[in-house]
Amino acid sequence: MRKSIVIKKGLSSDMRFDLKDGAGSDAVHTSPVYAYAVCKLATDTELEGVGLAFTLGSGNKIVCDAIEYLVKHIEGKEIYELMSDFGTTYKKMADDPNFRWLGPHKGVVQLALAAIVNACYDLWAKAEGVPLWKLLTDLSPEQLVNTLDFSYYEDILPKHEAIELIKNQKAGIASRENIIKTGYPGYDTSIGWFNYSDEKIIQNVEAAMDNGFAAMKLKVGAQNAAHDIRRAELVRKVAGDQATIMFDANQQWTLPQAIDICSKLKELNPFWIEEPTHPDDVFAHMALAKAVDVPLALGEHVPNKVIFKNFIQSGCMSFNQVDAVRVGGVSEFILISLLSRKYNIPVVPHVGDMGQIHQHLVLFNHITLGHPALLLEYIPHLREYFKSPAIVKDGKYLTPLEPGMSADLLQYEYSY
Structure with a gap:
């Protein structure tokens, strides 16, 4: 009992x-x-x-x-x-x-x-x-959707349709569960922080590749666009043509600037360009997507399911970066992932949690919802503060096995 x-x-x-x-x-x-x-x-x-x-x-x-x-x-x-x-x-x-x-x-x-x-x-x-990913993947479709609030989604993803979407993915679950053994692919987001020197970026790119990462991200958005282009070219040169490279502007550009700079960055074959302009401006992103044929990754600073709904419907979002420690937690993350699955937009979360919680959620997304197992951002800077830090080996997240969502922190005193 x-x-x-x-x-x-x-x-x-x-x-x-x-x-x-x-x-x-x-x-x-x-x-x-x-x-x-x-x-x-x-x-x-x-x-x-x-x-x-x-x-x-x-x-x-x-x-x-x-x-x-x-x-x-x-x-x-x-x-x-x-x-x-x-x-x-x-x-x-x-x-x-x-x-x-x-x-x-x-x-x-x-x-x-x-x-x-x-x-x-x-x-x-x-x-x-059990670990969170196991809890979620073992739930029935009805149990799962009962944890969600479908307010404002009734017109686009009513509860009964969400249940059917989940049921329709059951056929491929057995093969998708292989991800538990193989590990979930990660990408190194720490090779090119904004304040890093060129020399440090070169060292970090080489180290990331030595550690098994085939994908990595560079911060852009400088006042001088030529600075961004030069550093982006540097990363591409060091990583090689086969590497998966992403560029992240952190909302820094106006729409005209974004069109201009994205047109130039496109020549470096980015997997995506992330947060090119203000995160609430759906129409600006639509205009950018129309003007420059480059994949856009959006969602780090999108706060709720309604704005995600607008972005998903707009057609300008190539990759959905919903973050469970920014939107209303796991519940809203799952709802947004369901809508993203309906529109066939892959979910590649931003990891404000340093990947601790999201390593569970991407496993659920892949196994239960049939999302492709693309990439999960890896940021190692707070590993030492977690009781059970995420483990990445050869560029892949190893499946967490401890009960819960891996969010327990060690005792730490901060003076402020």
Whole structure:
């Protein structure tokens, strides 16, 4: 008989980590402090749920304050009962009348929601004694969709259609489960942070290839476009014509600038160009996609399912970079992944969690939803702070086996 596990109290932790020597820098965030707003769910057992939202500095405390408020929606709830109809509770949290005006469904409130939601899924997987990917892949289609909130998706992906989509993927599950043994392909996003010198980039590209990475990403978005082009040409030259190269502008360009620079970067055969302009500007991305025939990767800073819905319908999104520690956690990630699957847009998540949670989610996406196993971003800078850090060998994520979503952090004191 299944043991009852009641959430007694939800707490937040403000955890920040200084980066060294230019790591993590991009065209906008030139001196980032990686930070997690952590939600911990204490229960009437020894189990504890841990969920993360990712930020970049002092704003982290505001997210923690929001967690302390919103977590009241799940305190006192039994975890199995909660997750059996989690979509209903999710909607109540997202639409809390005292906080909704601050969004709705974006910014600080959405980040706090992500941390709480992720903690619920973590506790659920720990209660079952399995890793999150196993929990999710073992759920029936009906159980899975009951964890989702289909508000504003009724016109494009109603609940019954989502169930059928999942059922239609069952035929290929056995072959797709091979990914558990082979590992999920990763790409090295740390070869070319914005503040890195040319010499360091060359060293990093060579090291990445020695470590089995066939794909890597360079930060662009400098005030001087010639600087970007030169560094992009350098990476292509060192990595070779067969390497998979991506360029990430971190929203730095206006539409005219994006059209001009993307036209030049196209000559280097990028796998994608990421966040070329403002992340809310769907029409600018549509115009760019029409003007320059280059794949666009979008979603790192897209905050919710509705804007993802617009991007997916628009036809300008080549790769979906939904991040479960920015949107409303695992629940909203799965819903967005379902819609992306309907439109045959592959999901290659941005990993604000450093890949800890997303290593589970891409396995689920591939096995259950039939998404192609393309790539998962790898950022190693916070490995030492996790109890069970993601393991990448020969350029592939090894399948995590510990119960939960791999989000548990070691105790760490940060002064601010």
